[in-house]
Amino acid sequence: MIMVTTAVARVLAGDELRARRAAAVTERNLVAFRTGGTYWWLVVSGFAEPLLYLLAIGWGVGALVGDMELPDGRVVPYLTFLAPALLAAAAMNGAIAESTMNFFAKMKFAKLYDSVLNTPVTPVEIAFGELGWAMLRGAMYTGAFLVVMVVLDVTSPVRALAAFPAALLVGFAFGALGMAFATLMRSWQDFDYVGIVQFAVFLFSGTFVPVASYPVAMQVLVQVSPLYHGVELIRSITTGTVGWGHLWHLAYLLAAVVLGLAVAARRMARLLLG
């Protein structure tokens, strides 16, 4: 995953040195994670959340719902319909947790970046490095979740492998957007608003029921949600219903990555290099 970050950083910056410095920021988080303590517990407990939702809603509520119809007319158990959406949501939640709360705490309270900026590392490289860690964490969660999906026979191993990069992209998009938001935050209270938006997006992005069953106004509004595009993309992969139309979802997520990074890098330079 560090390799992906470095590769992206290299493309954008055209400078290998910069990529290596961004990787050093990612590495710092790995060291902190490995050192253990409560942060280790926090990261590891993140595995539990999407699995609990999968069991409760997928099995519990799924037993009440029965079967769902896919766009291609196939009828599948509710669990099969829901699992890919929860995978996308897990990627989103993991990325947002790391890129908003933890990022903000490091920037404002721990003053961690003040010391980093005394080294050759620049704000843009910090942004990439932090994102790299958020991705790494997201990759652990989504990887584990995909294994569970295969074990539950919700998807095939090959499709799970194909869904993995798509889930990473969802995490990447939300990590970048989350970091951009974090640089705009004034205090902890603002995170309550992030929480509201995140939860609403989680519930209303075609996650639990097909978007087609929403009221028309909602169907239009949902197009804004990056999670909707992630859910559609991943669900099409794990259920084997991919078509050319899904390129639109892919493009939207990529655009979210670029936008988030651009805003975050610009705001960080302003905040930290006053």
Next chain:
Amino acid sequence: MAHPSVAVLEYQLVGYRRFWRGTVFSSFVMPVLFFLGMGLAVGEYVDRGGGLDLPYQQFIGAGLVAFTGVQIAMIESSFPVLGNFKWQRIYYGMAATPLRVGDMIAGQLGYIGFRIAVAAAAFLLVMIPFGAVTSAWAGLAPLVAVLVGLAVAAPMFAFSATIESANLQAVMFRFALLPMVLFSGVFFPVGQLPELLRPLAYALPLWHGVELCRAAVLGIGTAWPVPVHLGYLGLWVGVGFVLAMARFRRRLAT
């Protein structure tokens, strides 16, 4: 003169006037979003399936009243309590006055109870136009929410007074709060759980609150006799309170 714990309650309420906006999400918006997202959207599919003998909107709405109590209780008894020891050190200031440890805890629990009562009542009002309230007994549901909330808050006070890092509270939210919320009959009947897991749901406070809320809001019967549900929740409050006092005393001595 009023009881000393009233002074603590008053202190909490004064602070609340300043930051109530931020708490609207966890105490009100989140249950409403659950109600709309799950009850309305997923409800359409559940009702089509015919697995429940009442509309899903009604089923989940009543359960979410109890959920509101537990949600507010967990949030208010975790970070704020740790913060009052570790960062603001407010408890140490209180301990230097004639306040006793029991007064501090009772006062803050009273504040949490007040918050739950208001939020649960507001949520109940939202449910009415959706036809999710069918009994006049519903007026008692906020009080049940308060009771189940305190059953969670009191032991959580003890936990928060023991730990050093807020990270552990986040872990607690994932390993205790979330499973309890998901498997206590709020979203689907506990009877659907594998037989081995059912006793776990019965042991945790939320299921009892859900049963009582559903009885009040929909005018139906409870799984076990009402006094048993009430007594069991009362037991959690009492034991939690005693534990919290012991933990508070130990921490304040350091």
Next chain:
Amino acid sequence: MDGGEALIRARGLVKRFGEFTAVDGIDVEVRKGEAFGFLGPNGAGKSSTMRMIGCVSAPTGGELAILGMDPLRQGPAIRARLGVCPQEDNLDIELTARENLTTYARYFGIPRATARRRADQLLEFVQLADRAGSKVDQLSGGMRRRLTIARSLVNEPDIVLLDEPTTGLDPQARHLVWERLFRLKRQGTTLVLTTHYMDEAEQLCDRLVVMDGGRIAAEGSPRELIEQHATREVVELRFGVTALEPFADKLAGIGERLELLPDRILLYADDGDAAAAEVYARNLSPSGVLVRRASLEDVFLHLTGRTLVETG
């Protein structure tokens, strides 16, 4: 000292924050191998100057060259050769002492094996080898300070910037830090430090500037500054009362000049004992008499009319 290579060169350097001017056109030159100090009270503009030199704050005006490079365009290349010890310890609290050094080394692109070796050497150097595995919050203030200094050395910098290196430390911890900085100086490292402690400046600095209100009030070696702006010795007189003006009138003419402070009178004279004898000869009986060598404190008092550290 003349003729040494200038590692830092500032001409008319200005830093403004909105309406407020923190640094108001200063000229500074720091040569290779010297220990250079910025002396002044809080708010004199020392830290703002240090942040500009550290390439984390862009100058509002004037010229600045560090290691012959332009901070605006070559920030990363310059910072690669600087070591920075900020005023407040901003160590990584989630890591151990050793990890603080190794991860910091990685920001400079130092290979892992080298980073580990250097971390162990530096922990030895700042006498923290036995605390290598301790997390930051288990260290005392003095230990944290030494660790921050060790961190600033991890890239074997050409210049080390130390912002108030001993502020907030107890006397014992201060002396330990000074002793380590001395060693660095002997090894030929260029040190730039800010301080509002006279003794620190006199102990450590070859050359210094006195800053006040964003400007440079004087420049030179500690000895030169004392010679120029004070006499060789100072007599401190206390009279056990608060109204000192009448005594000041009676002291007129003794020594070169006198300063009236809220709690004492300072007489500047090259021969302190003779001046003290003259005081007694005028039938004044002070409750306390102290003859001492002049210090940078006296220089600052003379230049600005204020004491450097507020005396209570």
